[in-house]
Amino acid sequence: WYLGIQIPDPNLPRVSMNRLKYPPYDPKVDWEKIEATIEQKPAQYTSYDVADPLRVGRVLLTSTTFQRDALNDYAINATGKDLYHWLEKYPAARGVETMRGFALGPLAYDIWLIDWSIKGGLGGHDAIALVEVVCDSDHDDLRLLMAQYKTTHNVELVDAIRKKYSGRKLERLLLSCLSLERPSDSLPVQATQVATDADALWDATRRRPRDEAITDVFTKRSRPHVAAVISLYSTRHGSSLRQDIKKVLKGSDYGHAILYILDGVKAKRDGHGAWRDAKMIMATMKGVGMKHTELQYRVVRAQWDKERFVAVRKAFKEHYGMTFEERIAEATSSYYKNIFFMMCQQTLDLEGGAEV
Template sequence: MATLTVPPVLTSPRDDAIQLYRAFKGLGCDTAAVINILGHRNAMQRNLIQQEYRAMYSEDLNKRLASELRGNVERAVLLWMHDPATRDATTVRKALSGDIIDLKAATEVICSRTSTQIQQFKQIYYAIFGVLLENDIEFRASGDHKKLLLAYVQTPRYEGPEVDRFMVENDAKALFKAGERRLGTDEKTFIKIFTERSRAHLAAVSHAYHNTYGNSLKKAVKKETSGNFEYGLLTILQCAENPGKYFAKVLHKAMKGLGTNDSTLIRVIVTRSEIDMQYVKAEYRKKYGKTLNDAVHSETSGHYRTFLLSLLGPNH
């Protein structure tokens, strides 16, 4: 469930475009006005505002935003202006080919998305950047991590709730044999099962594994694998079992200790607020004993804080 709040009585996209234009005029930008509008419009509304703005002022709204805003609020608002598939495509492209290669960010986005979402953002990836996602993965990732990502972006997976019990038991057994039961690890089996099975099926495998072998599949993955390969497998597994809990953990890590990992904070809040942020917030509160809004409030400031909190909705 989304946390984005849209006003009950909406101004027209044309009026929004006029208000934004006014906010940009004069000395300095009225950032509060920009946030107040864009932080409360859904993907379709944002798209219509962009169309109106271009028609009225012969200018790209995103380019204008980029020249008017600064720092984290600029990064967050510009990411927010994309539709989900374009957002994923640009995030992964930046993680795989930017000044700083961020394999973790690329892995998080790829391994937490459904088969359909991946197919959509792969098409956009090619359309915008003129390069196949697979080529960038091939170039940047290595070893089993690379094999996992390539298989994950190329394999269509069933997205329904039904599971085949017999197959679940077999997979649990195969994973036990491939990992805990032998010396060394048969990574091929892990890659095959984790990239070809549906979320519902993997969650059932995890349950069966625990019941049969008394150990969690998550622990087995941690024991048998390492680095980015381990991170990818755990992301797939945790998003199959409980995506809300997974993203609550990612956010907590981004804000823990000294300093805040703003790029993670922005990426997760912006990408989940129109999908399942209610669940992420509930899991966060359950696990860490305070609301996500309060955590974000204490780690951020100024317009940046206002914008993120507007996407998170009411504090509960």
């Protein structure tokens, strides 16, 4: 399991074209559908082939993670390229981040996001995707992520982070998350430790900033414990922990990571990150110019677990007074919008059959 859904064993060997990896599913049928989406378009001096992203998206979205895994094997056997890299050569599919996510599946997509982020995928904000993948994940997910990152890139994830962020506060935070020292959320919250941590954070944000104390509280305490610390901090000190951290860390990658964890556990929200994720999706559609890449990867990651996707969209509507679909319709157009609508359509059974 990964991100709340069952996934294929990433270490299973690729099967040949004449064998079914997950019977009775035959990937040849879907492969032929995808091939049929390729159309020749005229240009001024020549012609070029274009993949219809809506038709491709429909095939991938109506397949399970296991079926997409088998389809990916079939693509490699048929073309020598995995499914995404085969689609990438057709202009209409290139740049559609959703296609990459659907083609790779949740685990491989997160590994790609981490590598892309470490290599500076968003320029001056290169750590954003890495933070979102690592900083609030369950331990089982992180173990699987670290193991598969090593298999894919032949380097330990912790070593890749040390090399990229050496000496920075963010390095210590990420490595602390990957040390898997956070206690289980099922353990009872200890009031004395909550009080100690609330006071430590007050000192860390009021006197000389001490990132070690901040990092320890947010990466080595259970989510219910951190939620209790946030509440007591406000009660005891008459100040917002979020605002104090935002002020003292001043928009740094490290500060972003701390706020990402904090917003995911706040008891006055949902305590499970749905409100935070809705807020971050909305942030990609605010101001001048959409942040297309962030919008796509955030929605793709949110929709793997359909129940969680429903919770994120519910939080979105409660917070902004409009549905996610209505905002998408305002901010996007063409196939881009319709692919998002198709993702929403998949959750109708969880939402009582309401129309999208």
